[in-house]
Amino acid sequence: MTYRDAGVDIDAGNALVERIKPLVKRSFRPEVMGGLGGFGALFDLSGKYKEPVLVSGTDGVGTKLKLAQQLGRHDTIGIDLVGMCVNDVLVQGAEPLFFLDYFATGKLDIETTVAVVGGIAKGCELSGCALIGGETAEMPDMYAPGEYDLAGFTVGAVEKSQMLDGSAVRDGDVLIGLASSGAHSNGYSLIRRIYDRAGRPGSLDLGGGVTLEDALMAPTTLYVKPILELLRTHGAGAGKPIHAMAHITGGGLTENIIRVVPDGLGLDIDASSWTFPPLFQWLQTEGAVADSEMWRTFNCGIGFVLIASQDSVAALEASLDTAGIGHWQIGKVVPAGTGERVKIG
Known part of the structure; x- marks a missing residue:
């Protein structure tokens, strides 16, 4: 018997690597050493930082x-994968340097895999982050036909x-919410339940020619480049305009922003x-979902939040306007009461 007889096609894996090489190369930065296919990926950090702190993140979709x-629809799910990871490390002011992906399936379909990895490469390119390596695993009997799994x-x-780190946050600071592109990659177990119960009306027009299917599959907004520019222009930390940031993922608005707010606030x-x-x-409406459940499950249109000093808000909003990012002043930091620390009303 051969490995192919057992369900693993090494030749298909090699063909896949050749197909994705040009896609991956477009995401490379000058610091990347070597090419795709080595046992380990190399990235030269010398000369770029004085006191670098490395910030790591991992996630799925x-x-x-x-x-x-x-x-x-496989061409944008890779952008979601990148977004969930790079937006997370961005919260601490970090520039994402490189990215690795893990793709696992029962039987390798080259066209599907190229579409997925192409999305990952595109997300990295849009974030200025090098897709420096990854792993493609073909595992018969682990996944049903047509299924695959992703991690980044x-x-x-x-x-x-x-x-x-949130230590600069003060009473009276303003919350500036940045627009999301949709549900990003959170709450989809509930979304799919509602979608199925409604009869999967993918072609339903939500307005402006956007179908429900398009809205559900809209890729996660990549906030990296505009936020890094905002940090360079205005500054962050104690005595600077931006005191903290939050990526609105699982837990929604109720549980994410408060993670970067000190006790007592x-x-x-x-x-x-x-x-x-x-x-x-x-x-x-379709799912008869309570307000409280919406707040803690979905981003509800706010994908990223800046916590800023009150006197810097106008300048920050002007920069966000220039960058073309939708934004709103959505609330304030207040002294913590005796009940819940987050009030939405």
């Missing part, structure tokens, strides 16, 4: 994968003196300060 496979890993760096969020995007309106 949850059950949005199931929807991508169900709908046959990133390493970023930030000067020690410029690292954000809370958040007062004004839900009327921005308009619920049509996708979230449809999900809440």
